[in-house]
Amino acid sequence: GAGVSQTPSNKVTEKGKYVELRCDPISGHTALYWYRQSLGQGPEFLIYFQGTGAADDSGLPNDRFFAVRPEGSVSTLKIQRTERGDSAVYLCASSLQAGGSDTQYFGPGTRLTVL
Amino acid sequence: RKEVEQDPGPFNVPEGATVAFNCTYSNSASQSFFWYRQDCRKEPKLLMSVYSSGNEDGRFTAQLNRASQYISLLIRDSKLSDSATYLCVVNGQGSYIPTFGRGTSLIVHP
Numbered sequence: 001g002a003g004v005s006q007t008p009s010n011k012v013t014e015k016g017k018y019v020e021l022r023c024d025p026i027s028g029h030t031a032l033y034w035y036r037q038s039l040g041q042g043p044e045f046l047i048y049f050q051g052t053g054a055a056d057d058s059g060l061p062n063d064r065f066f067a068v069r070p071e072g073s074v075s076t077l078k079i080q081r082t083e084r085g086d087s088a089v090y091l092c093a094s095s096l097q098a099g100g101s102d103t104q105y106f107g108p109g110t111r112l113t114v115l
Numbered sequence: 116r117k118e119v120e121q122d123p124g125p126f127n128v129p130e131g132a133t134v135a136f137n138c139t140y141s142n143s144a145s146q147s148f149f150w151y152r153q154d155c156r157k158e159p160k161l162l163m164s165v166y167s168s169g170n171e172d173g174r175f176t177a178q179l180n181r182a183s184q185y186i187s188l189l190i191r192d193s194k195l196s197d198s199a200t201y202l203c204v205v206n207g208q209g210s211y212i213p214t215f216g217r218g219t220s221l222i223v224h225p
Contacts, residue, residue, distance in 0.1 A: 031211070035215075040123070040217065041217050041218075042119075042121075042202050042215030042216050042217045042218050043159065043202075043215045044215070045212050045213070045214070045215075048211055048212060050211075055211065056211065056212055058212075059212075091158060091159075103161050103164075104161070104213070105161075106158035106159050106160070107158060108157070108158050109158055
């Protein structure tokens with residue numbers, strides 16, 4: 001079946017612009033995670049959704065970052081007033097149910113470059 | 116101290132070699148442990164879960180040492196296709212948020 005998909009695969013923007021990154025999880029997966037990965041580092045947790053609600057957004061670095069999942073499926077990560085330090089690969093993962101013991105399936109990521 | 120620490124490597128080994136990586140974690144209440152594999156410019160994929168009793172999947176063996184707070188991954192008879200970054204993942208008790216290590220790079224050469 002279809003895996004997790006993310007669009008766009010690459011996004012180049014200018015400092016100060018607004019961007020939206022989309023994640024389409026595996027059908028039926030209730031848990032959805034956003035991560036950010038910089039070169040040479042592991043994925044860094046940003047936010048976790050259980051259904052439609054953000055169960056934990058403690059990883060969002062500041063209030064320029066926001067994410068939604070209005071219907072419990074597709075999620076959008078929104079970044080306002082982008083900064084060069086926001087450049088990274090943004091990964092989305094979904095799992096069948098909540099709980100840290102469940103396998104996470106990752107999308108291919110969106111590579112964000114802020115000039 | 117970081118929550119999850121890994122030697123970034125790279126580990127350069129010849130085909131056929133046995134190689135082992137360790138990953139230490141700081142939260143003694145951690146409950147779930149995993150190894151993920153990440154190929155260059157690709158997404159992480161689950162390699163194996165790590166159980167208290169240890170587990171084996173073909174050439175791969177994972178072990179958990181709670182007393183010393185580390186997990187290990189052993190790869191026997193390395194193949195060129197094993198070249199990748201291996202990410203250690205730890206979940207705290209009652210936590211839905213996994214913590215990833217920075218990964219260990221493995222390069223298997225002919």
